[in-house]
Amino acid sequence: MKIIAIANQKGGVGKTTTAVNLGHALAEKDQSILIVDLDPQGNATSALGMQELESENLYEALLGDESIVDKILPTRIERLFLVPANLDLAGVEVEIARMSDHLTRLSKTLSILRDDQTFDFILLDCPPSLGILMTNALAAADELLTPIQCEYFALEGLVKIVRVVEQVRGSGANDQLEIGGIVMTMFDGRTNLSGQVVADVREHFAGKVYRTVVPRTVRLSEAPSFGKTILEYDSGGAGAYAYRALAREFLKRHSSP
Amino acid sequence: MKIIAIANQKGGVGKTTTAVNLGHALAEKDQSILIVDLDPQGNATSALGMQELESENLYEALLGDESIVDKILPTRIERLFLVPANLDLAGVEVEIARMSDHLTRLSKTLSILRDDQTFDFILLDCPPSLGILMTNALAAADELLTPIQCEYFALEGLVKIVRVVEQVRGSGANDQLEIGGIVMTMFDGRTNLSGQVVADVREHFAGKVYRTVVPRTVRLSEAPSFGKTILEYDSGGAGAYAYRALAREFLKRHSSP
Ligand SMILES: Nc1ncnc2c1ncn2[C@@H]1O[C@H](COP(=O)(O)OP(=O)(O)OP(=O)(O)O)[C@@H](O)[C@H]1O
Ligand SMILES: Nc1ncnc2c1ncn2[C@@H]1O[C@H](COP(=O)(O)OP(=O)(O)OP(=O)(O)O)[C@@H](O)[C@H]1O
Ligand SMILES: [Mg+2]
Ligand SMILES: [Mg+2]
Numbered sequence: 001m002k003i004i005a006i007a008n009q010k011g012g013v014g015k016t017t018t019a020v021n022l023g024h025a026l027a028e029k030d031q032s033i034l035i036v037d038l039d040p041q042g043n044a045t046s047a048l049g050m051q052e053l054e055s056e057n058l059y060e061a062l063l064g065d066e067s068i069v070d071k072i073l074p075t076r077i078e079r080l081f082l083v084p085a086n087l088d089l090a091g092v093e094v095e096i097a098r099m100s101d102h103l104t105r106l107s108k109t110l111s112i113l114r115d116d117q118t119f120d121f122i123l124l125d126c127p128p129s130l131g132i133l134m135t136n137a138l139a140a141a142d143e144l145l146t147p148i149q150c151e152y153f154a155l156e157g158l159v160k161i162v163r164v165v166e167q168v169r170g171s172g173a174n175d176q177l178e179i180g181g182i183v184m185t186m187f188d189g190r191t192n193l194s195g196q197v198v199a200d201v202r203e204h205f206a207g208k209v210y211r212t213v214v215p216r217t218v219r220l221s222e223a224p225s226f227g228k229t230i231l232e233y234d235s236g237g238a239g240a241y242a243y244r245a246l247a248r249e250f251l252k253r254h255s256s257p
Numbered sequence: 258m259k260i261i262a263i264a265n266q267k268g269g270v271g272k273t274t275t276a277v278n279l280g281h282a283l284a285e286k287d288q289s290i291l292i293v294d295l296d297p298q299g300n301a302t303s304a305l306g307m308q309e310l311e312s313e314n315l316y317e318a319l320l321g322d323e324s325i326v327d328k329i330l331p332t333r334i335e336r337l338f339l340v341p342a343n344l345d346l347a348g349v350e351v352e353i354a355r356m357s358d359h360l361t362r363l364s365k366t367l368s369i370l371r372d373d374q375t376f377d378f379i380l381l382d383c384p385p386s387l388g389i390l391m392t393n394a395l396a397a398a399d400e401l402l403t404p405i406q407c408e409y410f411a412l413e414g415l416v417k418i419v420r421v422v423e424q425v426r427g428s429g430a431n432d433q434l435e436i437g438g439i440v441m442t443m444f445d446g447r448t449n450l451s452g453q454v455v456a457d458v459r460e461h462f463a464g465k466v467y468r469t470v471v472p473r474t475v476r477l478s479e480a481p482s483f484g485k486t487i488l489e490y491d492s493g494g495a496g497a498y499a500y501r502a503l504a505r506e507f508l509k510r511h512s513s514p
Contacts, residue, residue, distance in 0.1 A: 011385035012269010040387050090387035097354035128268035128385040130297050130347035152482035191475045218448045225409035
């Protein structure tokens with residue numbers, strides 16, 4: 001069982017889109033997947049059409065008053081499960097900040113799932129921030145999967161996330177943490193910028209960058225408004241093809257020797 | 258003098274692009290403008306080509322150890338000034354959380370500027386979050402300017418920001434706060450979704466929505482990599498035209514009777 005934080009503090013780079021669609025593509029390949037929505041916006045929750053159920057969230061489980069096991073909901077998709085989120089989750093940051101173990105609350109909350117091996121992978125959909133929910137995700141994760149848009153600010157953001165990972169490692173909260181993989185998203189063939197950003201990222205991060213590049217497609221931007229993953233909404237299109245290819249590459253990197 | 262928070266907790270919707278380009282367009286129209294970069298990513302700082310100067314940031318001023326006046330830097334653009342940001346700013350959230358006045362630190366920091374009327378408008382470029390830096394911006398602002406992408410998640414985000422504004426008003430931190438204006442960004446004529454989102458937003462928020470719609474253009478996504486505003490990088494293009502039109506509308510709404 002591996003815990004993967006899908007994180008990039010830069011906003012709108014495709015974190016939720018990757019969590020939901022990679023999650024579905026892995027479930028399609030017989031993996032048992034839990035997506036934990038750590039963003040008070042609850043986008044992963046609504047992308048799976050489950051916003052009515054957002055009454056459940058991590059708040060009490062993070063404070064230790066309830067078990068995370070009671071917050072896990074099945075989705076329409078076989079082998080894909082979700083811990084939903086809603087706006088109340090935003091209030092937990094101030095509460096956690098005052099606790100002595102404010103960096104490792106999530107790690108403790110998730111530890112029960114490490115022991116019972118129900119899931120092959122737990123995907124943490126992180127909010128766009130450098131706040132407490134994000135640092136908790138980094139402290140709990142085995143590795144980071146970082147989506148990055150093929151645009152300028154995203155490139156700058158990558159340098160910053162490397163620094164944040166070093167800070168989390170240095171703090172002792174998680175000395176195993178590393179950037180496991182980088183996924184290029186929203187590639188737009190019409191602009192030179194996309195090609196330049198991909199070349200730059202491959203030069204600096206070489207083997208960490210997945211070969212699969214997710215194109216910018218209208219279908220991917222439409223799918224969430226129907227509460228469907230791209231594999232449900234447009235199974236034969238370029239978006240679904242890219243996320244299935246990403247799932248294959250992901251499993252190759254994580255298959256136990 | 259008015260303090261405008263450019264805020265939307267949804268990531269990647271064009272907050273920084275709007276802060277920088279509206280700021281430049283207003284300065285071009287003889288307004289004296291201060292942009293305060295409240296995002297530890299420091300995107301407004303790098304969009305203005307000032308990342309080398311990011312050693313200055315709000316950290317000490319927010320804790321009351323220094324005055325914000327010492328953090329204000331001139332930009333290349335006449336009448337446009339900046340308080341830069343860098344990664345250290347992320348650490349201030351935990352510090353502020355422990356203070357009794359954790360909601361109004363920024364408001365106190367900015368109060369010196371309210372008294373001396375150097376600036377016509379102060380634009381706060383907010384991080385994509387519901388954390389402490391964001392709530393501080395909402396408590397300090399006279400009104401909110403909310404950029405929203407013409408995509409599904411952005412629409413959902415608008416409902417949430419209305420709730421956050423009500424919470425800030427209810428907390429007593431700022432009972433004047435209101436959503437002043439909504440700007441539609443990254444409009445892409447190729448998709449039906451863009452048109453639907455614009456129609457939906459206009460139906461729910463009527464007079465608050467600016468008539469100007471900012472189109473998705475390659476030039477706008479390229480400009481930050483040169484550290485230039487769109488008015489410098491592609492002054493005759495659709496992006497610069499849209500932000501100049503937005504500045505005209507903005508001034509009409511804010512001209513004193
Ligand atoms: N490859 C793609 N092609 C077209 N649109 C996309 C693609 N990936 C994501 N989108 C759209 O772009 C927007 C941003 O994506 P998403 O919400 O997944 O990013 P995020 O990083 O999770 O954002 P946040 O920082 O707010 O959490 C969404 O409206 C989404 O539907
Ligand atoms: N109208 C537009 N056309 C094309 N690209 C745009 C447009 N507006 C913004 N962008 C690009 O989209 C990305 C997101 O924009 P921006 O960084 O301004 O959003 P933001 O809301 O400030 O993000 P964050 O939530 O991370 O602070 C950037 O790479 C930017 O260059
Ligand atoms: Mg997201
Ligand atoms: Mg920004």
